[in-house]
Amino acid sequence: MLQVAMKKRLSDFTLDIKFTVANDILVLFGPSGAGKTTILRAIAGLLRPDEGHIIHNECVLFSSAAKTFMPPQSRRVGYMFQEFALFPHMDVKRNIWYGVKKHDSRSQELYERLLGLLRIEHLASRFIEKLSGGEKQRVALARALMAEPAILLLDEPLSALDSDTRLELQAELKKIQGIWNIPFILVTHDLAEAKALGNQFLFLEKGRQTAGAALPIAELLQCQGVG
Template sequence: MLEVYIKKKLSHFTLETGWTMNNEIVVLFGPSGSGKTTILNCIAGLEKPDTGEIRLNEQIFFHDHQPPLPTQQRNIGYLFQDYALFPHMSVEKNIHYGVRKKDSRQVNLINQILDVLGIEHLLKKYPRQISGGEKQRVALARALATEPSILLLDEPLSALDEKTRVECQDELLRLHQIWQIPFIIVTHDKQEAEKLGDRILFLKRGEIIEDVTKETEHSSKRHFAVQC
């Protein structure tokens, strides 16, 4: 279980949020500048809350009264909006970047990821030689190759064309069924949020104004129009 209870003063408002999640897909939905990416960065250790606590199962990422756990010790997969692939590295080296153990079990795991994402044929290419959808798959493979305990995705599909975007949405759902770890996805897209999220947290100026599950979503869709 992931537990997030944090407060952080930003330039135009104070982010103050609290929620928990299990091995589900939670979508952070709201207008630009509402604090969605800041929440991801606090979970990942790229930003530090002013006060609060972040805990994944028994591991404390952040607590008021102790030093924050370093990012590299949090076992988090993070898929950035621009994918952040290394241009001077081949696809294969990008995927293996950050993998500490390269034993037979790890090799088999990476081969499974490559097979699921259908990118074995790209291994010798460089980021400049592949399409946007292929870059997204490579970045996702790199994030999963480290066997993360949680996956954070910051608008990972926003730069893709509609057909590729739908394909990648389906892949994310399939991967979540296989991995069964918490996925937190930031998106501005109404249809994407409805398709991917087991829960949707509506944010406005750093506060969760509604927490909608798939079971109750039909009665709360009017809020999308308010938040967009």
């Protein structure tokens, strides 16, 4: 269970949110500049909230009361960026293995499993510039999961893809989350994508959340007046 309650003063408003998410997909949904990426960065440890707490199971990642701030490298939080952040001078295999500390039989089994699940076995020796957008997305997801994260953050990972590839990879993400069984927190501006992927939803506008909690899909649609 991931528990987040935090405030962070930004240039135009104060982000003030509170939610919990179990091993599900929580979608952060709302207009640009509402504070969605700030939430991801706080969970990842890339910025420090002004007050509140971020707790995963019994592990305190941040607490203003206890003056605790766990550094990013200790958090076991995977972060998949919108632009994928892959290394063009490395082939697919080296990209996926980048940052893995132990190269043993267990990690080799995980690598081979990810290649199979994401259907990228044939790409292992190919360089990033030779990949399609959908292939880059799969490689970025494999690299994030290769680190065996306890939480996975996804910042508009499908926004640059064509509609057919986007639909295909929505299904891939849903399947992968079910297998890994960890919290996925995903940012999107696309309501159809939110509906396709999410188990819980947090609608944000200027740093504030709808109804004060993470909502199931029926309540989100009711709040937004969308059928």
